[in-house]
Amino acid sequence: MEDLYRCICRVGRVKAETTSKEKTVLGIEQDPVDVIPGPPDGGYGWIVVLASFMCNLMVDGISYSFGVCISDLVLYYGESKGTTAWVGSILTGSTMCAGPLASAFANKFGCRTACITGSIIAAVAFAVSVLCPTITTLMIVYGFIGGIGCGMIYLPAVVCVGYYFETKRSLATGICVCGSGFGAFAFPPLATYLINNYGWKGTNLCFAGIILTCAIFGSLMKPLELKPTNVTTTIQKVPSKTALSWKNFSEDPSETETVYNSVLSVDIKNDVIPPLGRKDIFYSGSLTNLKEFQSQGSLNNYRQSVISTSRSKSKQVCLPKSIGDTLSELLDFSLLKNPVFMVQGISSIFCMIAFYIPFVYIIESAKIEGIEASNASSLLSLIGIVNTVGRILFGFIADSPKVDSLLLFNSCISLTAVSTVLIPFCHTYVTYVIVSISFGIGISGFMSLTSVTLVELLGLDKLTNAFGLIILFRGSAALIGSPMGGALYDATQSYRFSFFVAGGLFAVAAAISFATPFFKTKKTVDKDEALMPINA
Structure with missing residues (x-):
């Protein structure tokens, strides 16, 4: 009492x-x-998990499959690959950069309204994109406006699941983020089929109809x-x-x-x-x-x-x-004075510059090596399914109190670096499969362990602020990665340098992140211990 x-x-x-x-x-x-x-840790919460799963599947599936469409866009608009790649990079970058705005909108009107609004914006943008006369207008309509819509779908889906679960949070989150992996698995073959039969305009119209269904799933986010x-x-x-x-x-x-x-x-x-x-x-x-x-x-x-x-x-x-x-x-910039956060922020920037280069160019690279188009597009599907399994696996591993989440996080970035550097040395379908699997494992750990690592380093009280800044950093960095890879191809007529640079950026990110413990000063450690509960 x-x-x-x-x-x-x-x-x-x-x-x-x-x-x-x-x-x-x-x-x-x-x-x-x-x-x-x-x-409730269950009950209707599992309906919310399903809705989030489907939203993740569609948003990331469309983003990851842009590499299938890039060749047709290059031919249609007569632009270089570096210029054309800006369309996909703006889409992914805007999706992430819209995170703080989407959070504010969800805080005011609720996750349900935010998701429905985002699905309508994205659907209209994808449908109108078929009328774009130049690559620049396509960047604005498909990339920027479509990315804002996708961001307003993506973030409420993540937030809503976290609000329904406490003790079963790891399982629920693991299931919903699997949608991202399944999207990367299912959409490249679908995009290949649509491109071959209806062209890129028909594909975008189909994507518009698909993304509009997120309004239905958003309505389930009670x-x-x-x-x-x-x-x-x-x-x-x-x-x-x-x-x-x-x-x-x-x-x-x-x-x-x-x-x-x-x-x-x-x-x-x-x-x-x-x-x-x-x-x-x-x-x-x-x-x-x-x-x-x-x-x-x-x-x-x-x-x-x-x-x-x-x-x-x-x-x-x-x-x-x-x-x-x-x-x-979300955007309290006083956190920029924290050396531990800044090290992680800089590491994330290097990671995200390199992140989408394999997604966009691995298919074209495989085709140059004589691999059939259907098999080449299946590499993205393979990365997607491995990413799905990996996210669940790393989620359960990170829940163990004996696991050093930061070490596991850094190891995943290192694996991604090695995998990316090895892509230019692949000349057969089997070797491409091997590097795709290792790349999928690496990125699954990098994505799923982000929040766990931030809490381990900064504490739970700083998570919202740190997460808001991190997604802003990542979104900004993702804007330049794919165009940079395309520009390197235009200059050298080879994807080797694109993958070498991407792998090098991942390696730099891993090295910076491994140095994080050295920036956690004694003052920071003492403060963390002071905040620790007596009975902990």
Whole structure:
């Protein structure tokens, strides 16, 4: 009962039904009390996981299959591969850079509305792209506007799953991100078939119809709601001149003036909790693996802090103010002063410059080596399926307390570097299969371990801010990778240098990330230890 009353006093208003003679002056904030159960960790949450899976499948599937279409676009517009590659890079870059804006929109209107809106924007952009007269307009319509729409689908899908799960977070997140791998597996053959039969314009129209179905899956992202709750308990009267605090209540009733019964009325309306009210929303592991939440009491206290924080944000009526609050949380540039974060940020920039070069050019490289078009496009599918399995596997491995997530993360980047450098030495389908498998393993660890590594290095309180800046860094870097690879091909008439440069960038990223522990100063370590719970 003590814990219940302590919790109520912290987040809301005590409304005592007493006689006029027994009324006590309560010196606490006059706000309603919000009481909700913890996330369901199942039930309807699995429907949300399915919806997120399908959204990930379509958004990443379309992005990863751009390499299948690039040759037709080069012929149609008569531009170089370096110039044409900007279309796909702007699409992927805009998808990531739109993350903070999508978060703000979801915080104001909910994940459901954000996802539906994004699907409509992307569908219109893909459909209108067939009318673009120049490659520049295609960059704007298909790349930039389509990327904004995809970003408004992608981020709400990730956020919504994190809001429905705590202890089963790792499994739920692992399933939904598998959509990305399945998209990379299914879409390249589909794009090849559509290109061969309907051309790139017919393919884009089909993609428009496919991405529009995300509106259906977005409608399944039902938000958690606050429910009206009545709590009855017995409290003691305190002198009217004394402000209410827990110390005012004695275990011995004789030490107070009067003891009386009171009904604590939780008088609230159904309300939607803003997603970014949860500081763990981008964390892909289970909360029970974190030291802060290794007891049920800690989880309950955390949920209450979520509600009080969220409710203060939900009172914002003006759209610019609401979006401004979210953007300030995601893009708090004071984190740039943290050397540990900056090392990881710089490492991510190098990674993302190189990331899409294999996706865009491995098919063309295989064709030059005499591999049939169908087999060449299957390499992307192979990367996709390995990426799918790898994300699930690394998610479970990272949940083990004995695993050094940062070391595993860095090892995956190193494997990606080696795989990319070896692509120019492949001359048969079998060798291309081998490097595709190793590349898929590497990128699966790099993507799935990002949030886990950020929490390990910076703590859960910094995750939202760190994640917002990281996706901004990655989105900006992804813009230049594919065009750079295409420009190198235009200059040398060979993809060898494109892959060598990409592999070198991955290697630099791995070396920088391996150096992260050296930047975690003693001051930072002492601060982390001070924040650690006593019973941890």
